[in-house]
Amino acid sequence: MIDRRAINGVARVAVIPKYVTRIYKGSAKLFSGIIVVSTIVILGAVAPLITWYPPLKTMVSQPFSPPNPRNPFGTDDLGRDIYTNTLYGVRTSLLVGALSTFIASIIGILIGAIAGYRGGLVGDILMRITDMAFIVPSFLLALLIATILGPSIQNIMIAIGIASWPGIARMTRAEFLRIKEQVFIEVARAIGVSDKRIMFRHMLPNAIPTVIPYTVLQMSNNILAEAGLGFLGVSDPNVPSLGQLLNIAQQYLTTSWWIAAFPGLILSIIIIGFNIFGDGLIEYTSPRLRR
Secondary structure, three states, X not given: OOOHHHHHHHHHHHXXXXXXXXXXXXXXXXXXXXHHHHHHHHHHHOHHHOOOOOOOOOOOOOOOOOOOOOOOOOEOOOOOEHHHHHHHHHHHHHHHHHHHHHHHHHHHHHHHHHHHHHOHHHHHHHHHHHHHHHHOOHHHHHHHHHHHHOOOHHHHHHHHHHHOOHHHHHHHHHHXXXXXXXXXXXXXXXXXXXXXXXXXXXXXXXXXXXXXXHHHHHHHHHHHHHHHHHHOOOOOOOOOOHHHHHHHHHHXXXXXXXXXXXXXXXXHHHHHHHHHHHHHHHHHHOHHHHO
16 A cells, blocks of 8 residues: 555655746746855855854964965965855845845835825825935945944944835835726725725735845845945944955955955855846746746
């Protein structure tokens, strides 16, 4: 007699390749983005398990060591292991990028939803505020806020989040304006469903598939902003950052190329990976683009 649990196990195993194949056929770009982003996230998550030194540990007897078996990415001017600090810098970049994007999404979706659903004077005021926020470049605004709040990871997250919500607000408003004209929204109004319920139970779930790809692209911008703030010396000096590594490296580009090469390469892969992932999500969720 065949064990039912064995059959269920085989069925589950068989579903995974089909699901992966469906994603690949839907968008090869999305499939590639998932692989790159997943690899980056795994490297950041297991950094303590695949490094040999504490982050920021100085080894004054080994300054400017080129790549070698003990230090795969070499060491910097204070003998700090660049491999260790790069992987911990990836963790910092992902953490700041994710949480700052979450902050920006909460602000942007709330403002965009109200502006798109209510319209009229309220919508106009909210969108004028959004337009004014666009006047100041987001990185300069994040730099200003981070300088005022002080150098810490929490403040960097808040600064970047506050500076990066306008694009999400515009995208959300556009989706709410489109969805508001749908028949099921008119029916909900006709039977007396409250505005709050219509906005957050009926319209928001339909807007999310369009907004999420934009937030992924925004996350890549926020990761780059975090690196930029670290490069300018605004981030917490006690927390490894790819931007900090590049700041140190600028003084030794001609003599110790590895200090800049490896952190810069990893940062480029992160940015490119999230951009491919975001573009792939847009392509996958848009049948017109898939064709």
